[in-house]
Amino acid sequence: RRLVAGGRSTLAVDERLRGRREAATAATPPLAPAGGGNRVVYDAGGAEDLPGRRVRDEDDPATGDAAVDEAHDHSGVAWDLFAEVFDRRSVDGRGTPLTVTVHYGQDYDNAFWDGDQLVFGDGDGELFDRFTKPLDVTVHEFTHGVTQFSAGLTYQGQSGALNESVSDVFASMAKQRALGQDAQQADWLIGQGLFLPDVKATALRSMLEPGTAYDDPRLGRDPQVGSMDAYVDTTEDNGGVHINSGIPNRAFALAARGVGGNSWERPGQVWYAALTDGSVTAGTDFAGFAQATVDAAARLFGDDPSVADQVRQAWQQVGLLT
Ligand code: ASN
Ligand code: ZN
Numbered sequence: 001r002r003l004v005a006g007g008r009s010t011l012a013v014d015e016r017l018r019g020r021r022e023a024a025t026a027a028t029p030p031l032a033p034a035g036g037g038n039r040v041v042y043d044a045g046g047a048e049d050l051p052g053r054r055v056r057d058e059d060d061p062a063t064g065d066a067a068v069d070e071a072h073d074h075s076g077v078a079w080d081l082f083a084e085v086f087d088r089r090s091v092d093g094r095g096t097p098l099t100v101t102v103h104y105g106q107d108y109d110n111a112f113w114d115g116d117q118l119v120f121g122d123g124d125g126e127l128f129d130r131f132t133k134p135l136d137v138t139v140h141e142f143t144h145g146v147t148q149f150s151a152g153l154t155y156q157g158q159s160g161a162l163n164e165s166v167s168d169v170f171a172s173m174a175k176q177r178a179l180g181q182d183a184q185q186a187d188w189l190i191g192q193g194l195f196l197p198d199v200k201a202t203a204l205r206s207m208l209e210p211g212t213a214y215d216d217p218r219l220g221r222d223p224q225v226g227s228m229d230a231y232v233d234t235t236e237d238n239g240g241v242h243i244n245s246g247i248p249n250r251a252f253a254l255a256a257r258g259v260g261g262n263s264w265e266r267p268g269q270v271w272y273a274a275l276t277d278g279s280v281t282a283g284t285d286f287a288g289f290a291q292a293t294v295d296a297a298a299r300l301f302g303d304d305p306s307v308a309d310q311v312r313q314a315w316q317q318v319g320l321l322t
Contacts, residue, residue: 037058037075037076037079037080037083037090037098038058038090038095038096038097038098039056039057039058039072039075039076039079039097039098039100040054040056040057040058040097040098040099040100041054041055041056041057041068041071041072041075041100041101041102042054042055042099042100042101042102043055043065043068043101043102043103044101044102044103044104044105044119045103046103046105046106046122047104047105048104048105050101050104050114050117050119051099051101051117052101052103052104055068056068056069056072065102066130066132067102067103067120067122067130067132068102070130070132070133070138071100071102071118071120071132071138072100073135074132074135074137074138074139075098075100075118075138075142077135077138077139077174077178078138078139078142078143078170078174079098079142081139081170081173081174081177081264082142082146082170085173085177085264085268086268086269086272088146088276091142091145091146091148091149092145092149093149093150098117098118098142098145099116099117099118100117100118100119100120101117101118101119101120102120102122102132103120103122104119104120104121104122105121105122107121107122107123107124107125108121108122108123108124108131109121109123109124109127109128109131110131111131111132111137111138111140111141112141112144113141113142113144113145113148115148118138118141118142118145119141120132120138120141123194123196125196126196127195127196127199127216127218127219128194128195128196129193129194129195129196131194133193133194134190134191134192134193134194135174135175135178136168136171136172136174136175136190136191136192137171137190137191137194137204139167139170139171139174139175140167140168140170140171140190141167142170143166143167143169143170143171144163144167146166146170146275147163147166147167147275150275150276151166151274151275151276151280151281151282151284152281152282153166153280153282153284154282154283155238155241156238156239156241157238157239157241157285158239158244158284158285158286159282159283159284159285160238160239160241161239161240161241161242161243161244161245161247161248161286162245162248162280162284162285162286162289163241164241164242164245165245165247165248165249165252166248166271166275168190168205168207168245168249169207169248169249169252169268169271170268170271171190172186172188172190172207172252172253172263173263173264173268174264176262176263176264177262177264182260182261182262182263183253183256183257183259183260183261183262183263183267184257184260186256186263188206188207188208188209188253189202189203189204189205189206189207189213190203190204190205190206190207190213191203191204191205191213195214199214199216199218199219200214200215200216200219201213201214201215201216201219202214205222205224205242205245205246205249206222206224207246207249207250207252207253208250208253208254208257209226209250210222210224210225210226210246210247210249210250211223211224211225211226211246223243224242224243224245224246224249225243225244225246225247226246226247226249226250226318227247227250227317227318227319228247228286228318228319228320229319231244231247232244247286247318247319247320248286248289248290248318250317250318251290251314251315251317251318251320252267252271252314254313254314254317254318255267255270255293255310255311255313255314255315258310258311258313258314259306259307259310259311266297266300266301266307267311269296269300270293270296270297270300270301270307270311271293271296273296273299273300274289274292274293274295274296277296279292279295279296280292286320287320287321290315290320290321291321293311293315294308294311294312294315294321297311
């Protein structure tokens with residue numbers, strides 16, 4: 001029930017299905033154009049059988065079911081971010097159709113990528129609203145697909161926290177791009193609007209100020225950390241992947257603010273390159289990822305050393321790359 005940091009039931013599902021992760025796939029020529037996508041939304045009708053009943057194809061009009069239509073719209077935002085900004089079609093870069101299931105389970109307080117598709121619960125209606133509601137939650141889950149088909153970061157320990165962070169990084173970029181906000185204007189919150197109004201929570205996570213997103217007697221306090229000296233060693237949640245992801249999350253927010261401009265431009269290109277160019281692999285740890293982003297920044301923006309410099313300084317502020 002307390003699924004904000006990765007819940008028990010979902011983690012069980014997750015671990016079973018994430019075992020089916022495929023090896024990292026090299027970039028191949030696109031099969032589908034940008035700006036369109038190939039989304040297919042299914043309705044699980046409150047059951048937990050996937051994918052459920054097919055209810056909305058890419059070119060179909062809105063259905064009137066909020067979860068179906070939000071899932072369609074927000075997965076389109078994810079599709080377009082990767083296609084238009086990073087020249088990547090769908091999760092695999094080859095335009096593979098995207099399967100999205102809504103109305104999964106009863107009072108289900110989570111959303112996830114199961115290794116093959118996106119899945120969204122309706123929330124319990126007391127603490128959590130629909131998981132389709134915030135666009136960044138959908139982009140977060142979509143990005144788990146992208147990571148699976150690129151770096152393949154193992155969902156355990158530091159590589160798992162990086163997998164989580166990468167999902168937040170691209171989710172935040174998508175939100176900022178949709179709102180037309182640069183790195184300074186952005187609130188850096190993930191999952192704003194997911195909690196119902198009387199919950200003492202602004203969001204699921206804060207990338208800029210990890211640990212400050214919520215504090216409610218029913219939820220507890222946001223457990224995220226934002227620096228290596230607070231790194232949490234635990235066996236829960238695959239080694240604290242949703243807690244320690246605050247460290248690389250904050251590094252990205254600081255890097256983007258240091259570089260300036262839009263997060264999805266230069267900082268986004270740096271993180272995307274590191275994720276997809278082979279320099280980050282399944283077992284990469286925080287230090288390895290940090291170095292990969294500094295190297296990518298130097299390579300991509302050789303004419304402006306301040307980019308790599310800001311990226312390095314951001315990692316130093318969270319206690320990496322001494
Ligand atoms: N919503 C969670 C996530 O994508 C699902 C999980 O892993 N427990 O990280
Ligand atoms: Zn995640």
